[in-house]
Amino acid sequence: MKFNDFLQHLSTYEPGKDIELIAKEYGVKEVIKLASNENPFGTPPKALESLKQNANKAHLYPDDSMSELKNKLAQKYGVKNENIIIGAGSDQIIEFAVHAKLNPKNAFLQARVTFAMYEIYAKQCGAKCYKTTSITHNLDEFKKLYEEHRAEIKIIFLCLPNNPLGECLNRSEVLEFMRGVDKDCLLVIDGAYNEFASFKDSKKHLKPCELIKEFENVLYLGTFSKLYGLGGLRVGYGMAGAKIIKALYKLRAPFNVNNLALKAAAAALDDESFTQKTLENNFSQMELYKEFAKKYSIKSIESYTNFITYFFDEKNSTDLTEKLLKKGIIIRNLKSYGLNAMRITLGTPYENERFFTEFESILKEL
Numbered sequence: 001m002k003f004n005d006f007l008q009h010l011s012t013y014e015p016g017k018d019i020e021l022i023a024k025e026y027g028v029k030e031v032i033k034l035a036s037n038e039n040p041f042g043t044p045p046k047a048l049e050s051l052k053q054n055a056n057k058a059h060l061y062p063d064d065s066m067s068e069l070k071n072k073l074a075q076k077y078g079v080k081n082e083n084i085i086i087g088a089g090s091d092q093i094i095e096f097a098v099h100a101k102l103n104p105k106n107a108f109l110q111a112r113v114t115f116a117m118y119e120i121y122a123k124q125c126g127a128k129c130y131k132t133t134s135i136t137h138n139l140d141e142f143k144k145l146y147e148e149h150r151a152e153i154k155i156i157f158l159c160l161p162n163n164p165l166g167e168c169l170n171r172s173e174v175l176e177f178m179r180g181v182d183k184d185c186l187l188v189i190d191g192a193y194n195e196f197a198s199f200k201d202s203k204k205h206l207k208p209c210e211l212i213k214e215f216e217n218v219l220y221l222g223t224f225s226k227l228y229g230l231g232g233l234r235v236g237y238g239m240a241g242a243k244i245i246k247a248l249y250k251l252r253a254p255f256n257v258n259n260l261a262l263k264a265a266a267a268a269l270d271d272e273s274f275t276q277k278t279l280e281n282n283f284s285q286m287e288l289y290k291e292f293a294k295k296y297s298i299k300s301i302e303s304y305t306n307f308i309t310y311f312f313d314e315k316n317s318t319d320l321t322e323k324l325l326k327k328g329i330i331i332r333n334l335k336s337y338g339l340n341a342m343r344i345t346l347g348t349p350y351e352n353e354r355f356f357t358e359f360e361s362i363l364k365e366l
């Protein structure tokens, strides 16, 4: 069978490996997954309670207005319901945005190493891709490329902080850059980890209400998959001016988020002790990862997220990833991004200790 041409140039997203599958395949008793930036403390207690309470409603279609969750988000972020769209993960909002703006005659702009889904969706629309040569976000390069291809570029993706490298631009420099972009170009600000960055450094804090107020062409993305511990339920959101939200709504299938997920997400927003514990653990454990890197002369970039990226010179990241896997530790090899590096999601103190012990023994054996 012949398929559409664009499929030939499309790579398949490589998700983190599954814990149960690895346990079986390698015969390891206790598998630790530090690969998908999930919350190491599990499901937030308030969300768990909500899931139990609503388990007997699986036969009902969800409330398609999603007003309970929208009201909570609107209140928390100081926007109106008309400024919000909820998706099956913020991934789905990226898909809507791309389908709303890109086509074979235009282009998008992104950092060389950033969230893989931008390019995957954009290529489905046949749009051309411009990338910076720097691996991390370099606004001078963004500016230069945008000015060179201004008429063509219809989406700019900024991942703040960036997955899979962890760096984060300051709010003030981002705003200044945004002011130089034409109103017909959609600025997608991916804040999947912005809660982590804001906790560490207030200069990184992006407020969707401020962005929407100043820019009619901005779309801010947030997710419940990382800090809020609900990756398995698939809930994310986009915030923008009402005109953008209306356009994205045309691409949405009804009931795109299930009712248990909607209710659990609303409950998770209230679980402040859970999110606080997550943030504090994350950045205290980050220090241990930095010390470990120093001890073994591994390079890393300052991370504003719940993961850290280790770069290697002589040692091979694919080899190291495979060796860790055999010991039951799943991390993310960044070979597919063209880097000799690995991304490690910060776990509980117990999980991190196991990583250090196993990785240390691997490095010493080399």
Ligand SMILES: *Cc1c(COP(=O)(O)O)cnc(C)c1O
Pocket: 037, 088, 089, 090, 091, 092, 115, 159, 162, 163, 190, 192, 222, 223, 224, 225, 226, 231, 234, 235, 236
């Ligand atoms: C995880 C992630 C998302 C979206 O995750 P969903 O589970 O689809 O909400 C979006 N952007 C980045 C950079 C991410 O890391």
